[in-house]
Amino acid sequence: MSDGPRPRAGRAGWRDQLPRICWLTLVWVLLWGTFTVQTIVGGVLVALAVTRLFPMPPATDPIPVRPLRVLGLVGFLVYDLVVSTVGVSWQVLRYGPRARGTILEVPLYSSSDRVATLLASAVTLSPGTAVLHFAADQGVWYAYSLGPRDEADVERTRRQVLDVQRRVLAAFGTPEEQARAAAGEGER
Amino acid sequence: MTGVADIVSACLMLLGALSCLLGAVGLLRLPSMLSRLQAATKPQTLGLFLILAGTAMRVPVDSAVTLVLVALFQVITSPVISQLVGRSAYLSGAVRPEVLVVDELAERGRRAAEPPPQ
Structure with missing residues (x-):
């Protein structure tokens, strides 16, 4: 070999x-x-x-990198880190043992493994949310979120997670993937 | 001037410590494996950043640069670990369904997502 x-x-x-x-x-x-x-x-x-x-296999699928969008993504993640930490702390202090969570099925708009990895890292880095499972063959992934208590909260969380995916695709996605993400968000 | 820097540095460190403390409280108070994992990993990330920022203001520049590496590797490694542990916890049934408002992964019902009988 x-x-x-x-x-x-x-x-x-x-x-x-x-x-x-x-x-x-x-x-x-x-x-x-x-x-x-x-x-x-x-x-x-x-x-x-x-x-x-430790040679790495040559990259088969070059992913576009847009430096300005990457900076925007980094800025968003830093902002999100602060805001969500406050959110998680609020859940801890306000609800504690009665805190609730949700597991969401989210459409996956990228076919690239590396973009999926970046997406998982971005979502999991944010306090209160984590990626649980990728089912790339079915075009979906599953995110856990701490905090939602009713259907309205769940839908708001879904929009937030989709927003992170949109930002990651804006930085690393192909134009087709961005179009699919925009179309997918339009449906909701 | 150093007085102002000292105060800013102290504030950053105290905020970082507070963030870590809240994470520890969450670890004790939250109800499920997944939510505890959030408290255990995420406020610590912010707390570590704040403490590193506070420290960077008090040490020579060449040491402060090395602290950037600490922050960088925290960002790279923390999501991987929390994702691995979270997934294992879910698949092994450590998550009680009553703490979830919606569980669309179980709704698919095709994976070994059901909590096994204990």
């Missing part, structure tokens, strides 16, 4: 590997905390060794 994919990964190598090498170098430099020639060169060497020792 190691005979087959290795040479192909090697040839596809440089362009695919470059982001990983930059990222690993950055981590190395941050670990040392000093921006000197030694740490940067050392970081590049370590990154090269790591990418050589």
